[in-house]
Amino acid sequence: xxxxxxxxxxxxxxxxxxxxxxxxxxxxxxxxxxxxxxxxxxxxxxxxxxxxxxxxxxxxxxxxxxxxxxxxxxxxxxxxxxxxxxxxxxxxxxxxxxxxxxxxxxxxxxxxxxxxxxxxxxxxxxxxxxxxxxxxxxxxxxxxxxxxxxxxxxxxxxxxxxxxxxxxxxxxxxxxxxxxxxxxxxxxxxxxxxxxxxxxxxxxxxxxxxxxxxxxxxxxxxxxxxxxxxxxxxxxxxxxxxxxxxxxxxxxxxxxxxxxxxxxxxxxxxxxxxxxxxxxxxxxxxxxxxxxxxxxxxxxxxxxxxxxxxxxxxxxxxxxxxxxxxxxxxxxxxxxxxxxxxxxxxxxxxxxxxxxxxxxxxxxxxxxxxxxxxxxxxxxxxxxxxxxxxxxxxxxxxxxxxxxxxxxxxxxxxxxxxxxxxxxxxxxxxxxxxxxxxxxxxxxxxxxxxxxxxxxxxxxxxxxxxxxxxxxxxxxxxxxxxxxxxxxxxxxxxxxxxxxxxxxxxxxxxxxxx
Amino acid sequence: xxxxxxxxxxxxxxxxxxxxxxxxxxxxxxxxxxxxxxxxxxxxxxxxxxxxxxxxxxxxxxxxxxxxxxxxxxxxxxxxxxxxxxxxxxxxxxxxxxxxxxxxxxxxxxxxxxxxxxxxxxxxxxxxxxxxxxxxxxxxxxxxxxxxxxxxxxxxxxxxxxxxxxxxxxxxxxxxxxxxxxxxxxxxxxxxxxxxxxxxxxxxxxxxxxxxxxxxxxxxxxxxxxxxxxxxxxxxxxxxxxxxxxxxxxxxxxxxxxxxxxxxxxxxxxxxxxxxxxxxxxxxxxxxxxxxxxxxxxxxxxxxxxxxxxxxxxxxxxxxxxxxxxxxxxxxxxxxxxxxxxxxxxxxxxxxxxxxxxxxxxxxxxxxxxxxxxxxxx
Numbered sequence: 001x002x003x004x005x006x007x008x009x010x011x012x013x014x015x016x017x018x019x020x021x022x023x024x025x026x027x028x029x030x031x032x033x034x035x036x037x038x039x040x041x042x043x044x045x046x047x048x049x050x051x052x053x054x055x056x057x058x059x060x061x062x063x064x065x066x067x068x069x070x071x072x073x074x075x076x077x078x079x080x081x082x083x084x085x086x087x088x089x090x091x092x093x094x095x096x097x098x099x100x101x102x103x104x105x106x107x108x109x110x111x112x113x114x115x116x117x118x119x120x121x122x123x124x125x126x127x128x129x130x131x132x133x134x135x136x137x138x139x140x141x142x143x144x145x146x147x148x149x150x151x152x153x154x155x156x157x158x159x160x161x162x163x164x165x166x167x168x169x170x171x172x173x174x175x176x177x178x179x180x181x182x183x184x185x186x187x188x189x190x191x192x193x194x195x196x197x198x199x200x201x202x203x204x205x206x207x208x209x210x211x212x213x214x215x216x217x218x219x220x221x222x223x224x225x226x227x228x229x230x231x232x233x234x235x236x237x238x239x240x241x242x243x244x245x246x247x248x249x250x251x252x253x254x255x256x257x258x259x260x261x262x263x264x265x266x267x268x269x270x271x272x273x274x275x276x277x278x279x280x281x282x283x284x285x286x287x288x289x290x291x292x293x294x295x296x297x298x299x300x301x302x303x304x305x306x307x308x309x310x311x312x313x314x315x316x317x318x319x320x321x322x323x324x325x326x327x328x329x330x331x332x333x334x335x336x337x338x339x340x341x342x343x344x345x346x347x348x349x350x351x352x353x354x355x356x357x358x359x360x361x362x363x364x365x366x367x368x369x370x371x372x373x374x375x376x377x378x379x380x381x382x383x384x385x386x387x388x389x390x391x392x393x394x395x396x397x398x399x400x401x402x403x404x405x406x407x408x409x410x411x412x413x414x415x416x417x418x419x420x421x422x423x424x425x426x427x428x429x430x431x432x433x434x435x436x437x438x439x440x441x442x443x444x445x446x447x448x449x450x451x452x453x454x455x456x457x458x459x460x461x462x463x464x465x466x467x468x469x470x471x472x473x474x475x476x477x478x479x480x481x482x483x484x485x486x487x488x489x490x491x492x493x494x495x496x497x498x499x500x501x502x503x504x505x506x507x508x509x510x511x512x513x514x
Numbered sequence: 515x516x517x518x519x520x521x522x523x524x525x526x527x528x529x530x531x532x533x534x535x536x537x538x539x540x541x542x543x544x545x546x547x548x549x550x551x552x553x554x555x556x557x558x559x560x561x562x563x564x565x566x567x568x569x570x571x572x573x574x575x576x577x578x579x580x581x582x583x584x585x586x587x588x589x590x591x592x593x594x595x596x597x598x599x600x601x602x603x604x605x606x607x608x609x610x611x612x613x614x615x616x617x618x619x620x621x622x623x624x625x626x627x628x629x630x631x632x633x634x635x636x637x638x639x640x641x642x643x644x645x646x647x648x649x650x651x652x653x654x655x656x657x658x659x660x661x662x663x664x665x666x667x668x669x670x671x672x673x674x675x676x677x678x679x680x681x682x683x684x685x686x687x688x689x690x691x692x693x694x695x696x697x698x699x700x701x702x703x704x705x706x707x708x709x710x711x712x713x714x715x716x717x718x719x720x721x722x723x724x725x726x727x728x729x730x731x732x733x734x735x736x737x738x739x740x741x742x743x744x745x746x747x748x749x750x751x752x753x754x755x756x757x758x759x760x761x762x763x764x765x766x767x768x769x770x771x772x773x774x775x776x777x778x779x780x781x782x783x784x785x786x787x788x789x790x791x792x793x794x795x796x797x798x799x800x801x802x803x804x805x806x807x808x809x810x811x812x813x814x815x816x817x818x819x820x821x822x823x824x825x826x827x828x829x830x831x832x833x834x835x836x837x838x839x840x841x842x843x844x845x846x847x848x849x850x851x852x853x854x855x856x857x858x859x860x861x862x863x864x865x866x867x868x869x870x871x872x873x874x875x876x877x878x879x880x881x882x883x884x885x886x887x888x889x890x891x892x
């Protein structure tokens with residue numbers, strides 16, 4: 001049955017910030033006094049901390065009861081949309097899919113939850129086996145030789161790739177000479193940002209008339225300074241660049257390495273493998289494509305895979321099997337070092353492992369086939385909506401996502417894509433992703449339905465966008481103030497653009513509010 | 515009582531654009547206007563202004579006040595669109611001229627309008643610029659024959675959108691864009707000689723502003739300062755730099771601690787300007803006598819993409835030929851590249867060989883450690 005998005009209204013609680021809640025003396029948990037025997041043994045533990053590192057004032061934490069805390073966070077969750085409460089085709093390029101709850105249960109098992117990364121590896125054999133086996137599975141999926149799961153976000157995985165490229169050229173004595181990384185304007189911005197952080201100069205290829213860069217533009221920048229190519233394919237547009245094998249070869253002929261940012265891999269399982277295309281290294285986001293939750297900038301994990309010649313540069317330690325037991329190999333003199341503490345977000349890897357094991361190879365391929373089918377079904381339905389366009393070749397099938405353009409509707413009505421995006425939350429749907437930067441598509445909207453949405457979900461989603469388009473043409477002014485039924489009113493946009501209004505800490509918030 | 519913020523000035527250049535359809539390349543003199551009318555030219559600017567104004571009127575902002583000159587210079591279009599304009603106390607002749615535009619703009623400035631909407635071409639933009647410089651934001655409804663300036667919206671409707679967005683938002687962004695014009699007589703004789711007259715402020719088109727959700731938030735100003743920072747890092751001692759005109763180059767000057775002229779070509783070497791606002795002959799003389807490495811730094815014109823031949827003719831084809839393609843550094847913010855909508859850079863140096871020399875892919879410095887590669891048209 002197609003579910004209606006009419007008559008929705010978000011919960012709207014006037015929740016203060018947790019730091020403003022509670023009152024002096026309130027406690028959520030009454031902690032027992034330290035046992036006398038322990039006290040005698042450790043004396044004052046603060047004595048072991050250097051004087052210069054001790055706080056001079058008392059730490060101010062909210063003083064609040066358990067019931068208040070529970071109420072506070074439940075209310076916040078009620079004012080938040082997410083895949084568990086809404087079919088999220090809106091967050092294009094984010095690959096929002098169902099995260100099986102059984103995998104959460106597995107990760108709450110004491111044998112996962114209560115181990116410590118500094119335990120002797122002999123007592124971590126189960127977890128190390130999962131990491132090792134999943135590495136082997138990832139090699140099968142991508143054709144690469146060896147994996148690391150230390151990086152804990154997509155961008156950190158891409159950064160790891162940049163560091164690996166740097167280490168490779170340094171080991172060849174070309175570290176100073178090869179200082180240019182090439183990327184494309186529709187690759188994820190991290191493909192430009194992270195090599196820049198790693199010390200490279202970054203050259204961005206602009207899209208040609210088909211929506212992806214001309215081969216000639218790549219040729220024009222190749223030289224003895226070329227360190228590598230770092231790209232997504234399909235790009236954010238959902239278009240698959242057919243020239244990638246030729247581009248990879250040209251970069252390698254010039255002495256560079258090619259890194260495949262596979263954050264957009266949800267349409268490629270069992271269809272295209274990074275190594276078969278010629279790439280030297282790649283990375284996947286386990287918290288997207290492999291169903292582990294995004295956790296709101298929290299517990300991500302990237303799988304970084306490399307070809308044999310780059311394996312010695314992977315971050316230490318690498319999980320290995322010596323025939324008898326699983327070991328952590330720290331003895332890696334040419335390693336780029338640590339990308340993150342300990343082994344990364346192991347729980348996220350376990351969720352991805354469980355997901356892959358539940359599907360098998362055929363299941364993975366059907367994930368991609370369904371994601372591509374869903375995406376192209378959605379695109380064909382949206383093509384009927386007034387004022388919405390599919391830039392570049394309309395008849396060319398997209399892979400797993402599409403960057404649409406509301407340019408015509410905006411010219412006709414005077415609205416902007418942001419006005420339309422805001423309206424989505426009046427239907428209980430996620431405000432859609434407009435675009436990464438640089439913003440090259442006019443009035444953009446980027447949608448990615450993944451394999452998790454049913455045809456009814458998609459039809460309902462289309463009907464909402466159609467209703468918004470109709471309303472934009474019949475009564476554009478009524479959209480200006482949207483959302484009306486969301487958990488919050490429209491926020492003043494200038495605050496997002498003004499660092500003076502940002503506060504990353506409570507202290508900064510108090511200072512800046514004055 | 516209505517606030518001052520909700521008042522905008524309107525100027526329609528009634529003869530603007532008349533030359534275009536009949537092949538006369540502009541209407542700067544009354545003799546040309548007469549021949550345009552004789553050739554059957556129609557007052558397209560009024561039609562275009564009315565389209566735009568209707569769009570503004572139908573929006574929330576029907577309550578906006580309009581101040582305009584009488585009759586065909588604004589009143590007619592405003593009333594046709596449904597506004598009840600405040601008409602400026604001035605008399606206009608049947609054959610309106612640049613003087614009438616300037617008079618109207620002065621009166622609008624005195625009335626403290628917050629924006630001037632005009633329908634016209636480069637001549638009109640120049641006349642407005644001569645009175646208000648960059649003190650009052652403008653929006654151009656494209657209606658002229660010559661539109662080399664970057665003050666125009668893409669269509670009358672998108673002009674309406676810029677105006678309504680400007681008045682609707684509490685945090686309207688403005689940017690400086692080029693006011694250019696060409697010498698019409700020379701153009702009619704087959705020569706194109708475009709000059710950069712200055713910069714006016716226009717509302718920043720939303721589509722080029724990054725959305726709040728996209729994470730990286732960069733104003734035009736900060737993007738330009740990143741470009742300037744990168745260039746200042748790359749400059750070498752003992753090299754003579756020819757710095758073209760424009761706000762990007764001005765920002766580079768600021769980064770280098772020198773007072774770069776906005777509209778002129780300046781020469782820079784070892785931390786200081788050695789010559790300002792130079793002519794092509796001066797450049798040629800200086801580089802002939804300096805036996806140093808010489809490099810050229812220029813930026814494309816926003817929205818239309820010329821890197822040579824518009825506003826920087828001082829850097830003559832013979833200079834470019836002598837220094838070679840590898841001596842040319844192009845600088846631009848990514849937003850500026852995006853504003854070209856995929857169209858290539860243009861060159862029109864006056865020497866086809868040099869234009870050919872510059873064609874093909876060229877690197878563009880877009881930020882700190884960031885470059886792009888962009889095609890120069892054949």
